[in-house]
Amino acid sequence: MRTLLLRALLQGRAVMDRPQENPDMLAEVAKALAARARARLGRSLAIREVDAGSCNGCELEIHALNNPVYDVDRFGLKFVASPRHADVLLVTGALTCNMKEALERTYAAMPAPKWVVAVGDCAHDCGVFAGSYACAGPISTVIPVDLHVRGCPPAPIEILKGLLTLIDVDDHVDAHKQRDHAE
Amino acid sequence: MNETKVLKITELTHGHATGRDGFLRFTVSEKQWTGLVRGCVEGLHDLSSLWFDSDRVLMALITRDACVKVIASLECNHGHYPSVGQWHPPAIRLERAMRDLHGVTPEGLPDDRPWLDHGVWPRRKDEGLKKKNPTRSRYAFLPVEGEGLHEVPVGPVHAGIIEPGHFRFTVNGEVVVRLEERLGYVHRGIEKLISGKPIAQAAKIIARISGDSTVAYAFAFARAVEAATATEVPSRAVLLRAIMAELERISHHINDFGGICNDASAVAIQAHCSLLREQILATCARCFGHRLMMDQIVPGGVGVDLEKEAIAELRRLLAACKSGLQQAVHVYDESPSLLDRTVSTGHVRGEFVSQFAAGGFVGRASGRNFDCRRDIAYPPYDSLEFDVPVRQEGDVNARAWLRVDEAYQSLAMLEQLLGRLQPGSIDAGLTAAKKGEGAALVEGFRGDIFMSVRLDEKGNIARCHARDASWFQWPLLEAAIEGNIIADFPLCNKSFNCSYAGHDM
Numbered sequence: 001m002r003t004l005l006l007r008a009l010l011q012g013r014a015v016m017d018r019p020q021e022n023p024d025m026l027a028e029v030a031k032a033l034a035a036r037a038r039a040r041l042g043r044s045l046a047i048r049e050v051d052a053g054s055c056n057g058c059e060l061e062i063h064a065l066n067n068p069v070y071d072v073d074r075f076g077l078k079f080v081a082s083p084r085h086a087d088v089l090l091v092t093g094a095l096t097c098n099m100k101e102a103l104e105r106t107y108a109a110m111p112a113p114k115w116v117v118a119v120g121d122c123a124h125d126c127g128v129f130a131g132s133y134a135c136a137g138p139i140s141t142v143i144p145v146d147l148h149v150r151g152c153p154p155a156p157i158e159i160l161k162g163l164l165t166l167i168d169v170d171d172h173v174d175a176h177k178q179r180d181h182a183e
Numbered sequence: 184m185n186e187t188k189v190l191k192i193t194e195l196t197h198g199h200a201t202g203r204d205g206f207l208r209f210t211v212s213e214k215q216w217t218g219l220v221r222g223c224v225e226g227l228h229d230l231s232s233l234w235f236d237s238d239r240v241l242m243a244l245i246t247r248d249a250c251v252k253v254i255a256s257l258e259c260n261h262g263h264y265p266s267v268g269q270w271h272p273p274a275i276r277l278e279r280a281m282r283d284l285h286g287v288t289p290e291g292l293p294d295d296r297p298w299l300d301h302g303v304w305p306r307r308k309d310e311g312l313k314k315k316n317p318t319r320s321r322y323a324f325l326p327v328e329g330e331g332l333h334e335v336p337v338g339p340v341h342a343g344i345i346e347p348g349h350f351r352f353t354v355n356g357e358v359v360v361r362l363e364e365r366l367g368y369v370h371r372g373i374e375k376l377i378s379g380k381p382i383a384q385a386a387k388i389i390a391r392i393s394g395d396s397t398v399a400y401a402f403a404f405a406r407a408v409e410a411a412t413a414t415e416v417p418s419r420a421v422l423l424r425a426i427m428a429e430l431e432r433i434s435h436h437i438n439d440f441g442g443i444c445n446d447a448s449a450v451a452i453q454a455h456c457s458l459l460r461e462q463i464l465a466t467c468a469r470c471f472g473h474r475l476m477m478d479q480i481v482p483g484g485v486g487v488d489l490e491k492e493a494i495a496e497l498r499r500l501l502a503a504c505k506s507g508l509q510q511a512v513h514v515y516d517e518s519p520s521l522l523d524r525t526v527s528t529g530h531v532r533g534e535f536v537s538q539f540a541a542g543g544f545v546g547r548a549s550g551r552n553f554d555c556r557r558d559i560a561y562p563p564y565d566s567l568e569f570d571v572p573v574r575q576e577g578d579v580n581a582r583a584w585l586r587v588d589e590a591y592q593s594l595a596m597l598e599q600l601l602g603r604l605q606p607g608s609i610d611a612g613l614t615a616a617k618k619g620e621g622a623a624l625v626e627g628f629r630g631d632i633f634m635s636v637r638l639d640e641k642g643n644i645a646r647c648h649a650r651d652a653s654w655f656q657w658p659l660l661e662a663a664i665e666g667n668i669i670a671d672f673p674l675c676n677k678s679f680n681c682s683y684a685g686h687d688m
Binding site for chain 2: 001003004005007008014049050051052053054055056057058059060061062063064066067068069079081082083093094096097098099100101102106127128129131132133134135152153155
């Protein structure tokens, strides 16, 4: 064990630098913020993940967020075990009929203010599963979605950009307001 | 049943020619059907899959020495046929699912509860047979009686980042008396959805049956379609397929080994392993254009070629994986507190893996010596040198070690595969669309994936059936946890790592 830890120390940093936010994501979240008058969530987000009918590809990439390269804890992003502890619901999948009730109940169990991030093409528009009798999606038909992260599956870096957008959107909106005011 | 004669596969095979896919196909009578089922019970052959196709039930069987593979089909009698599960329990869930999806009645099936149907699907008009029973009623878990017992319901939404499924534990204090699984939450209606679709479109859906086995599924689908259309795949493409398949296997074996350690609180090993996995995925993204190599195996060949520099990069990756894995395993093996959690935990008896024909590391950790790559010997594995590691202990420790043993084998295979790459075409394209049938068995990281494809006159999918390795592993998890403490369930579950998506389809 000592050797493993020593080696890890000597190997140098594995962690990547903070990525730049995606402007499209910022715009989508800012819009949701304005439309639904969301309260600020501060600099830290507790995230509850729900697979609502994914192929588990998205889960693999969400899992990767916790590895030492992305290490999302350093940005104040933390995955929690209960919806009652969560600020953000991270949803994947084409929303199967069989998961619809579980998703609604998970969302209802979260305290306000709360955000919903739909991860992957399936969550956006059912992806390749569109048209199936067993799918009730997309996610936005059942609960309000504040941000979509597209991709099949989206790379961890894209999911990270999306989550950082949620933290930074307040600054973004404030800056926008100030600019409008000055003009 | 008792008066039915045990039927050996070989008693029915004469006069039938083996298809391009190595499967013999024939029609059987009800009597022969039950005779073959009795052969499964007696251990003469293994049930590989069971499915329904336009008023016929089909059963894929493999002899224990894997020499003979057959697909026996039986015409249903007004939607009824003699249940396989009434004599051979591994078929019970498959038959419950068939009843839910196709309205067929397995006569004598001991379990009349629905399986994939949770009573919330919209009614389907195009159903040939009228659906019976399944309505929205409370799912009746098996009754448990006794003093001091209580139930712990878990899921479908779990505490971690995992797929949905429900586990109903009955515990006495801390000890699990019974676990009953309830699955089907991620049923996306895939078999129905791909019927009538062109091959290319179907391939995209098949690649998303279980994202963690996307390469293995694409591989199996491609092989089945190629058998149905009599397509020859260029040799470079065959090698590239195996390179992707082994990279997928290694990425999961290393990651899940770390996951098992994490569930026993050895977080440092997990961090180390997840870093290795990230290296593999990042390399795959650069070499194959996708982190999970999704959609890169296509019927007829592969969709992406390896550049020279990419081959060099993969070689460097192999070296990094080998030494990285050695370091992790060393720590594991030197930590008595960790071994204390894994040794003798979640034991699966050899009879069970043999009865259920459980594939992959779940079977091989309990002594079942079967690996499609060696025993079905599809190319390019027929020309590779490798061992199939097998252990007898059947506990979490054995399954963890098998992951490691297999990862080393895969690393050695990758060396051979990379060394054999010759310039050439990578995609033959499919021969003209026509009617046909094909089946394939491919070894995914979890075990054998069975795929059967029937094409219509236009060359579109008439019926496609896929059976994940998890179908025959999930029931064994129920047996593995019995008598263990409930706190060890995550550890047992991780050591199986069954697919919810692959099972629910």
